[in-house]
Amino acid sequence: MGPWTRSPVACRIRDEDEPRGVVRVGASIPVVVVAGFLGAGKTTLVNHVLRSAGELRVGVLVNDFGAINIDAFLVAGQVDNMMTLTNGCICCEVDTDDIEESLASLAGIAPRLDMILVEASGVAEPGALVQVVRATGDERFHCSSVIVVIDAAEHARVELDRHASVADLVLLNKADQLASEARDELVARIGAAARGAPVIPTVRGALDLDLLVDASSRVERRAGRLDRPVQLTLDALLREECDEAEEPHDHAHAHQVESVAWTSSVPVHPRAFMDLLEQRPAGVYRVKGLLDLGGFGDGACYVLQVVGRSIEIERRSWPAGAPPRTELVLIGHGMDQVALRAGLEACVAAAPGPGEEHAMLRVLRFVDDDEACGP
Numbered sequence: 001m002g003p004w005t006r007s008p009v010a011c012r013i014r015d016e017d018e019p020r021g022v023v024r025v026g027a028s029i030p031v032v033v034v035a036g037f038l039g040a041g042k043t044t045l046v047n048h049v050l051r052s053a054g055e056l057r058v059g060v061l062v063n064d065f066g067a068i069n070i071d072a073f074l075v076a077g078q079v080d081n082m083m084t085l086t087n088g089c090i091c092c093e094v095d096t097d098d099i100e101e102s103l104a105s106l107a108g109i110a111p112r113l114d115m116i117l118v119e120a121s122g123v124a125e126p127g128a129l130v131q132v133v134r135a136t137g138d139e140r141f142h143c144s145s146v147i148v149v150i151d152a153a154e155h156a157r158v159e160l161d162r163h164a165s166v167a168d169l170v171l172l173n174k175a176d177q178l179a180s181e182a183r184d185e186l187v188a189r190i191g192a193a194a195r196g197a198p199v200i201p202t203v204r205g206a207l208d209l210d211l212l213v214d215a216s217s218r219v220e221r222r223a224g225r226l227d228r229p230v231q232l233t234l235d236a237l238l239r240e241e242c243d244e245a246e247e248p249h250d251h252a253h254a255h256q257v258e259s260v261a262w263t264s265s266v267p268v269h270p271r272a273f274m275d276l277l278e279q280r281p282a283g284v285y286r287v288k289g290l291l292d293l294g295g296f297g298d299g300a301c302y303v304l305q306v307v308g309r310s311i312e313i314e315r316r317s318w319p320a321g322a323p324p325r326t327e328l329v330l331i332g333h334g335m336d337q338v339a340l341r342a343g344l345e346a347c348v349a350a351a352p353g354p355g356e357e358h359a360m361l362r363v364l365r366f367v368d369d370d371e372a373c374g375p
């Protein structure tokens with residue numbers, strides 16, 4: 001008996017005339033796994049869902065690969081019901097008990113949540129992750145569907161077929177980065193691998209929530225005729241995939257991808273840091289975190305996002321009660337960690353020196369913020 005046949009909700013096969021993968025959910029809370037490679041746009045999607053959830057009560061479990069959970073910071077503020085799993089990939093390194101405990105805490109929240117989103121680390125194997133969530137055996141929730149986010153700009157780095165084949169819904173995110181012809185070609189290619197799951201191009205994870213939660217149920221729910229929302233569920237194909245995944249996966253990614261966490265309570269010099277970032281050492285693919293640029297940056301918090309060649313910086317306020325502090329996670333393959341740390345240490349600077357009034361310009365080039373002020 002496969003793992004998906006244990007739960008009467010999860011194993012329900014849709015009627016012929018029912019849209020693909022849509023079921024009415026019973027007493028158990030649907031868990032939607034959001035997977036996808038590093039920097040594809042998972043956190044952006046989760047934040048979009050939270051912002052457009054309306055009457056739905058959504059809980060979030062965030063798993064970050066690095067030792068510092070930057071994603072939790074980026075999701076926090078959007079949602080009250082959030083748990084985090086740090087320092088390890090959820091599908092192989094985080095203890096299953098921790099996952100069960102986190103999901104159980106979310107499932108115990110009153111009034112009851114309508115949905116739990118699990119944002120996987122960017123190195124998680126979607127199929128293995130589903131297996132882990134399913135293995136918890138708690139009847140109060142069930143793994144209902146998998147959304148795989150693919151980065152249109154960096155899709156060549158991903159094994160598209162393997163990722164798409166376990167998805168109920170594939171988002172080809174960062175569609176703004178491709179010309180329409182190339183985008184259509186990619187959608188068709190992924191569609192063939194996705195074995196019938198819809199492939200939707202999105203920009204900044206702007207998924208129409210009706211694709212996640214059936215529109216009619218939302219109307220009925222608003223009208224008070226339906227207790228629970230209607231959810232996408234895993235389809236029989238995924239069930240087959242999970243049967244196969246019962247064999248332990250080789251966790252190859254855990255050996256191929258490494259992360260470096262670096263923190264500093266002394267501000268970072270913007271010019272030195274941008275030098276390092278723009279000529280980043282070989283192997284660094286993803287960088288995310290918070291930058292304290294001290295007096296150079298007017299004491300603001302700079303949220304840094306690097307994915308492949310793309311660099312984005314957003315200026316925010318520091319969270320209440322949190323002292324300014326640089327916290328970075330650098331993720332990649334074959335990185336010279338010692339040289340990387342040494343390079344970062346060389347960036348710290350207590351205060352702007354004479355003639356350094358333009359040092360922030362290098363940072364501000366990447367800040368997409370009308371309010372960003374000059375040096």
Ligand SMILES: Nc1nc2c(ncn2[C@@H]2O[C@H](COP(=O)(O)OP(=O)(O)OP(=O)(O)O)[C@@H](O)[C@H]2O)c(=O)[nH]1
Pocket residue numbers: 036037038039040041042043044045071121122123173174175176177202203204205286288305306307312
């Ligand atoms: N141009 C463009 N950038 C996007 C889009 N969606 C997300 N981004 C940017 O891509 C970067 C990574 O987005 P995240 O949502 O943090 O990606 P993630 O998958 O959660 O990243 P990891 O957790 O590190 O795997 C951020 O700088 C986002 O602003 C999009 O549709 N277009």
